Structures are given as structure tokens and as C-alpha cells.
Amino acid sequence: xxxxxxxxxxxxxxxxxxxxxxxxxxxxxxxxxxxxxxxxxxxxxxxxxxxxxxxxxxxxxxxxxxxxxxxxxxxxxxxxxxxxxxxxxxxxxxxxxxxxxxxxxxxxxxxxxxxxxxxxxxxxxxxxxxxxxxxxxxxxxxxxxxxxxxxxxxxxxxxxxxxxxxxxxxxxxxxxxxxxxxxxxxxxxxxxxxxxxxxxxxxxxxxxxxxxxxxxxxxxxxxxxxxxxxxxxxxxxxxxxxxxxxxxxxxx
Amino acid sequence: xxxxxxxxxxxxxxxxxxxxxxxxxxxxxxxxxxxxxxxxxxxxxxxxxxxxxxxxxxxxxxxxxxxxxxxxxxxxxxxxxxxxxxxxxxxxxxxxxxxxxxxxxxxxxxxxxxxxxxxxxxxxxxxxxxxxxxxxxxxxxxxxxxxxxxxxxxxxxxxxxxxxxxxxxxxxxxxxxxxxxxxxxxxxxxxxxxxxxxxxxxxxxxxxxxxxxxxxxxxxxxxxxxxxxxxxxxxxxxxxxxxxxxxxxxxxxxxxxxxxxxxxxxxxxxxxxxxxxxxxxxxxxxxxxxxxxxxxxxxxxxxxxxxxxxxxxxxxxxxxxxxxxxxxxxxxxxxxxxxxxxxxxxxxxxxxxxxxxxxxxxx
Numbered sequence: 126x127x128x129x130x131x132x133x134x135x136x137x138x139x140x141x142x143x144x145x146x147x148x149x150x151x152x153x154x155x156x157x158x159x160x161x162x163x164x165x166x167x168x169x170x171x172x173x174x175x176x177x178x179x180x181x182x183x184x185x186x187x188x189x190x191x192x193x194x195x196x197x198x199x200x201x202x203x204x205x206x207x208x209x210x211x212x213x214x215x216x217x218x219x220x221x222x223x224x225x226x227x228x229x230x231x232x233x234x235x236x237x238x239x240x241x242x243x244x245x246x247x248x249x250x251x252x253x254x255x256x257x258x259x260x261x262x263x264x265x266x267x268x269x270x271x272x273x274x275x276x277x278x279x280x281x282x283x284x285x286x287x288x289x290x291x292x293x294x295x296x297x298x299x300x301x302x303x304x305x306x307x308x309x310x311x312x313x314x315x316x317x318x319x320x321x322x323x324x325x326x327x328x329x330x331x332x333x334x335x336x337x338x339x340x341x342x343x344x345x346x347x348x349x350x351x352x353x354x355x356x357x358x359x360x361x362x363x364x365x366x367x368x369x370x371x372x373x374x375x376x377x
Numbered sequence: 378x379x380x381x382x383x384x385x386x387x388x389x390x391x392x393x394x395x396x397x398x399x400x401x402x403x404x405x406x407x408x409x410x411x412x413x414x415x416x417x418x419x420x421x422x423x424x425x426x427x428x429x430x431x432x433x434x435x436x437x438x439x440x441x442x443x444x445x446x447x448x449x450x451x452x453x454x455x456x457x458x459x460x461x462x463x464x465x466x467x468x469x470x471x472x473x474x475x476x477x478x479x480x481x482x483x484x485x486x487x488x489x490x491x492x493x494x495x496x497x498x499x500x501x502x503x504x505x506x507x508x509x510x511x512x513x514x515x516x517x518x519x520x521x522x523x524x525x526x527x528x529x530x531x532x533x534x535x536x537x538x539x540x541x542x543x544x545x546x547x548x549x550x551x552x553x554x555x556x557x558x559x560x561x562x563x564x565x566x567x568x569x570x571x572x573x574x575x576x577x578x579x580x581x582x583x584x585x586x587x588x589x590x591x592x593x594x595x596x597x598x599x600x601x602x603x604x605x606x607x608x609x610x611x612x613x614x615x616x617x618x619x620x621x622x623x624x625x626x627x628x629x630x631x632x633x634x635x636x637x638x639x640x641x642x643x644x645x646x647x648x649x650x651x652x653x654x655x656x657x658x659x660x661x662x663x664x665x666x667x668x669x670x671x672x673x674x675x676x677x678x679x680x681x682x683x684x685x686x687x688x689x690x691x692x693x694x695x696x697x698x699x700x701x702x703x704x705x706x707x708x709x710x711x712x713x714x715x716x717x718x719x720x721x722x723x724x725x726x727x728x729x730x731x732x733x734x735x736x737x738x739x740x
Contacts, residue, residue, distance in 0.1 A: 249737050264739070269731065270734070273676075273730035273734045274676075281646075284652040285649040301645065353645075354637075355637050355641055357644055358636070358639065360641075367442065368623060369438060369442040369613070369616065370442075372647055372651060377648075
């Protein structure tokens with residue numbers, strides 16, 4: 126998953142197709158830009174929408190573990206178009222709704238992981254740049270502690286996603302693990318980013334809102350932490366195994 | 378492995394098993410040594426298992442999940458032996474490591490002093506050169522298991538003053554049976570006495586008491602702390618209680634949405650933390666020293682350990698008509714009271730976040 130040959134061209138394509146202005150226009154449902162349709166057409170031409178489709182069916186035949194980094198890249202660019210959803214739809218086959226729901230939950234968790242990483246990068250860079258009281262605000266211990274917590278959340282979400290993506294199409298427990306961890310951490314991550322940026326981050330012209338709006342949307346889509354934790358908890362309580370045995374056998 | 382762990386806890390109460398890696402049983406540690414389950418990361422030529430950090434992870438996880446009494450060998454196996462392997466002379470390796478792997482030589486760590494907690498570089502305990510070796514004077518405190526240990530690896534000043542900070546610090550292996558060493562146990566708020574004050578009054582030590590380079594103590598300690606902070610013991614301190622609560626819920630047939638979501642949320646966090654600890658283990662296996670990553674594991678892991686007793690207490694209190702066993706109640710009380718120590722021992726939460734902030738480029 127670390128050396129993913131598809132990641133670089135994919136990110137480059139996203140940078141071209143989904144610059145902040147395009148994200149804003151799509152979010153606003155601007156009909157004068159053709160909404161997200163033109164952008165989706167550009168993604169279609171890149172071939173990435175068939176990433177999960179089997180090779181003998183004309184796709185790239187990638188595994189979920191290979192695609193998860195691409196999903197995180199979508200989050201890093203706050204992509205508002207259904208790129209990941211379309212990948213899932215094209216590969217999920219006929220009518221397996223659980224398979225779709227689980228994959229979509231993992232997708233949202235991966236999107237959150239990507240946006241969270243971008244928010245951390247932005248917040249750290251700004252904290253080193255913004256001067257108050259005669260020094261960069263990042264030199265203040267209060268901010269350092271908050272940003273350290275944010276970094277921990279970002280790492281936890283990413284590793285939960287990588288874990289859940291490591292064994293092919295996710296089952297309920299894998300999807301729930303990723304979505305529960307990501308959804309629970311998402312508001313903390315967004316709030317810390319906003320706290321660092323202050324008022325400018327609230328303004329419509331600033332890009333911060335692209336990522337924090339997206340993170341809240343992805344948290345709720347298809348169920349947030351309570352729904353997925355409840356499903357996971359029901360499976361745990363239905364088994365007789367102690368916690369470490371259960372986690373090892375079910376998720377690793 | 379599992380058989381040994383289960384056998385070791387067969388006669389222990391739930392509250393005793395909840396002591397996790399504070400539980401002391403020298404005989405059990407020797408049994409693990411005989412079974413080849415200590416020193417797994419160490420080379421076979423020194424009596425180790427020659428297996429690496431992942432094998433150790435498997436064994437440690439199994440022991441912690443059972444609530445086995447691992448304190449006797451814990452520190453020697455985790456960090457003293459790797460430290461001696463990395464920085465010691467061949468003679469020091471031969472002297473200590475094989476006996477550690479047999480579970481016969483018990484170590485403790487001398488870092489904190491009455492005036493040096495988080496500000497570790499301010500230590501004042503001093504070792505002066507003599508014709509025969511070193512003369513040690515000063516005091517350590519909060520030294521876990523020193524009363525049972527054979528040796529302490531102490532961070533001491535060998536030159537300069539406290540103003541020199543990281544310069545002039547060295548690590549010294551102190552024979553705790555040497556004349557002039559006085560150990561006084563300190564009782565904690567739960568009634569246990571796992572840590573102590575240790576006084577050094579003109580303790581004469583041989584030349585080979587110095588471990589590693591004179592003046593290189595700080596760098597050695599930083600590398601050592603990556604071992605200390607990234608392991609499963611920073612996730613599993615409340616795991617015996619967690620499992621007892623799960624057993625209680627299953628027995629009571631409880632399936633209310635709030636509790637079920639609570640269980641699932643904790644399990645998801647446990648999975649993410651285990652993945653993170655394994656990632657650090659991978660870095661250790663690759664010969665790296667994941668200082669920042671270990672701080673992330675420890676801070677998030679101890680937050681998980683501390684959240685568990687509070688949430689479990691609240692959950693049980695929400696069902697006052699549901700009988701709770703005395704055992705579970707005692708374990709819950711113990712873990713609730715001792716949990717604040719989880720984010721003190723081995724580096725406080727605030728210090729760890731400072732290390733992470735430095736890793737982010739903020740300091």
C-alpha cells in the first residue's frame with residue numbers, strides 16, 4: 126500500500142480536475158459549470174472509475190487495499206463528486222446491499238482520513254506562520270498540545286482505514302471499525318483546525334471550510350460513530366471471546 | 378504460551394489480575410525464562426530467542442490479556458537487556474543478558490528524583506570517578522519494583538552541573554545489594570507498594586558500572602524510551618476489566634443500544650491502537666527508533682485505558698437492579714483509582730504531546 130504506482134497520477138488528475146474553485150462550484154450545485162458532471166467526465170476519461178472492476182471485465186482489477194490510498198487522496202482534495210462511490214458501484218455487482226454499505230462506510234472513513242491529513246498540514250503550516258504576541262502561535266504550548274492531539278487522531282484514523290482495507294472488500298466489522306474511529310475523531314479534527322485558523326478560517330473565501338464541511342458530511346453519510354459502533358458492539362456481545370482474541374481474529 | 382499464562386492466573390482474583398504489569402511473581406518469570414519466552418528480541422548467543430520484536434509482541438499481548446503477573450521480568454526484558462545489548466561491552470552483555478533471559482536477574486529503572494520528574498535532564502544524583510570505579514551519591518524516587526530488583530540502571534550526572542542539562546549525564550548499572558543503597562517502599566492510593574525511594578550514600582561501584590558512553594546517557598535514554606512507550610502495555614492496562622465487563626454484559630443478556638454502541642466504540646479504538654502499536658513494532662524490527670510514533674501510541678493508548686473504567690462504572694450504575702459481582706466491583710474500583718497513573722508513568726501526557734509537537738515541526 127505504501128508504494129502505490131497509481132497514487133501519483135491520480136493525485137495529479139485530482140489537482141487538475143478539482144481545484145478549490147471547482148470544489149466550491151460543485152458544492153454550490155452551480156448549473157453554469159455543469160455541476161459535477163464535467164468533472165466526473167474528466168475522471169471517467171482517466172479510467173480510475175473502473176479501478177475496482179476486474180481486469181477481465183475491462184477494469185484495473187485493483188484490491189481495496191490499493192484503492193484506499195486513492196480514496197484518501199479524494200479526501201485530501203475535498204472532492205465533492207461521487208468518485209469513490211462510482212468505483213464501488215461499478216465493482217459491487219448486482220444486489221448485495223451489505224457489500225455496498227460496508228464499502229461505502231470504509232470509503233467515507235478513508236475520505237475523512239485524507240481530509241484530516243490535509244487539515245493537519247494546513248494547521249501546522251499556519252501555526253508556524255501566524256504571529257501573535259511577538260512569535261508564531263505554534264510556539265505556544267497550548268496550541269502545541271492541541272495540534273499534538275489532532276495529529277494523534279489523524280494517525281489513528283489512517284491506521285484504522287488501512288487495517289479495515291487490508292483484507293479485500295470489508296465485512297461489517299472492518300467497515301464499522303474504520304467508520305467508528307473516523308467519525309468519532311472527525312469533529313475534533315475539524316474543530317482544532319478551526320481553532321488554529323481563527324476567524325479567517327470561517328470566511329467563505331478561505332479554503333479551510335472546504336475540508337471541514339466535507340469532513341462533517343462524510344461523518345454522517347451512511348451512519349456516523351453511534352450506528353457503526355452499535356453494529357460492531359452487537360457482534361462483540363454475540364460472541365463469547367475476550368476482547369483481544371476477538372479483535373485479533375476478526376480484524377487482523 | 379496461553380497455557381502458562383492461564384496457569385499463572387488460576388489462583389488470582391480479578392482485582393489482582395487487574396494489576397496488569399504491576400503484578401509481581403518472580404517464580405512465574407523464571408518459568409517463562411525456562412520456556413524460552415523471555416529475551417525473544419535478543420540474540421541466541423546471549424541466551425535470547427533471536428526472534429525479534431513481533432515475537433515479543435505476541436507473547437506480551439498474551440500475558441497482558443490474561444492479567445499475568447509479569448512485573449518481575451518486565452523492565453529487564455523490555456528495555457534493560459536491549460540497552461545493554463546496544464550500548465554495553467561484550468563483558469557486560471555476557472554478565473547480564475543470559476541471566477535476564479532466564480528470568481533470574483531483575484532490573485529497575487532509576488530516572489525520576491524528588492526534584493526531577495518531567496524535567497529529567499535536571500537529575501542531581503552523581504557518580505564520581507574513583508581509583509576503582511565510581512562513587513554514587515543521591516536519590517531516586519518512584520522506582521518501580523526496586524525493592525525486588527537486583528540492579529538499577531540509573532541516569533546520573535557524571536560531569537558538570539544541572540545547568541549543563543543533557544550534557545554530562547550517563548547511565549550506571551547499580552548493584553542494589555551494594556553497601557550504601559537504602560530502599561524504602563512507598564504505598565500508593567490503592568494500598569499497593571510497587572514503587573520506592575532509593576537512597577545512595579557513598580555507594581562504591583566498579584569501573585564496569587558505566588553502561589555505554591560517559592556523557593552519552595541522554596541519547597541512550599531517549600532510544601530506550603521508544604521501547605518503553607510503544608508496546609501493548611500502553612493499551613492493555615484496563616483490558617482485564619474490559620473483558621470482565623463484557624462477560625458481565627453477556628451474562629446479563631444486555632443489548633441496550635447505548636451499551637452496545639459503547640462496546641463497539643471501545644473495540645474499534647482497541648483495533649486502531651493495536652494497529653498503531655504493531656506499526657511501531659515494525660519500526661523497532663527495522664532497527665529504527667520511533668520516538669514520536671511511540672509517544673502517539675502511549676498518549677492515545679493510555680487515554681483508552683483511562684476511559685474504560687469511567688465508562689464501565691457509568692454503565693453499571695445505570696442498571697442499579699442488575700447484580701454486579703464483588704470481583705468485578707473490586708476490579709472496577711481498583712482500575713478507576715489507579716488509572717490516573719497510566720498517563721504519568723513512562724512520561725506524562727503533556728511531555729508526550731510536546732514530543733509530538735516537535736515531530737510536527739512546531740518546536
